[in-house]
Amino acid sequence: MTNTNARTRSVARTIDGVRTLEGAGFSVRRPFPTEALDFFDPFLLLDEMGPTEIAPGGPSVGAPTHPHRGFETVTYLLEGGMRHKDSKGHAGKLGPGDVQWMTAGAGVLHDELPDENFVRRGGTQHGFQLWVNLPRKDKFVEPRYQEFPAAGIPTGRSADGKVVVKVIAGEALGARAVIETRTPIFYLHFTVAPGAAVTQPAPKEFNVFATIIHGDGRFGSQEIPGAEGQTLLFAADGDTVTFRNSGTEPLSLLLLGGVPLNEPVARYGPFVMNTQPEIVQAIRDFQSGRFGSIES
Numbered sequence: 001m002t003n004t005n006a007r008t009r010s011v012a013r014t015i016d017g018v019r020t021l022e023g024a025g026f027s028v029r030r031p032f033p034t035e036a037l038d039f040f041d042p043f044l045l046l047d048e049m050g051p052t053e054i055a056p057g058g059p060s061v062g063a064p065t066h067p068h069r070g071f072e073t074v075t076y077l078l079e080g081g082m083r084h085k086d087s088k089g090h091a092g093k094l095g096p097g098d099v100q101w102m103t104a105g106a107g108v109l110h111d112e113l114p115d116e117n118f119v120r121r122g123g124t125q126h127g128f129q130l131w132v133n134l135p136r137k138d139k140f141v142e143p144r145y146q147e148f149p150a151a152g153i154p155t156g157r158s159a160d161g162k163v164v165v166k167v168i169a170g171e172a173l174g175a176r177a178v179i180e181t182r183t184p185i186f187y188l189h190f191t192v193a194p195g196a197a198v199t200q201p202a203p204k205e206f207n208v209f210a211t212i213i214h215g216d217g218r219f220g221s222q223e224i225p226g227a228e229g230q231t232l233l234f235a236a237d238g239d240t241v242t243f244r245n246s247g248t249e250p251l252s253l254l255l256l257g258g259v260p261l262n263e264p265v266a267r268y269g270p271f272v273m274n275t276q277p278e279i280v281q282a283i284r285d286f287q288s289g290r291f292g293s294i295e296s
């Protein structure tokens, strides 16, 4: 497709993900929040969970009971198995390719652990958790879940079959997401064959970044190199994002875009509000049991 009016965005920054421990001590690679970048409005956090090898029978660790208020958590599993339950009586499992989009809103207690059946067999645990901020008007909405198995996530393909995209949110290569977002967001998992290239529409008002899961690529108008573990932030100087596989293995990456909320962000761990008094209130509500409890 050629649109002579479209301009390709440049890459503004490259960030190396930082390895850290999360939850009860599982390894994540995190581009933000880090010293390099606090958040990328409306995105608050991105964690690549693993890849971690779990021996048959374990040990394995997850994120035992913790609260959330004022934003959304999006879990996308690539390999392995997770289970989760919460104070609203919701429980489920995630396998490879499955997506859970949780709107925490007013607040939930959440429990996320490796799936027992997966741990018994052992294998690789690998996935992503993204935190998406909610606008002021939506911070107290009722918690909501959107859960889709891998087979329910729409997939787009280029005509030559060299580019495949799983459309978790938004639209790409003729495929449109089934997950609804509260503000305009796209969440795309591209797999690009060596030598192949992608041009993805990304209107100027979107903050856009790519996180590389595997392989080597060249990004944006300056053809900036990027490799596994790196996150590239695109400038708002165009309305398309371009990249290509410059390596010999498939290039696998997440391309995310969202319209910034441009609201003040007050955050304290799992609470993300607009003001400090709202954070104090969230902590009080949590400590006084207003987030409920998790049935075992």
Ligand code: CO
Pocket: 063, 066, 068, 073, 110, 111, 112
């Ligand atoms: Co959680």
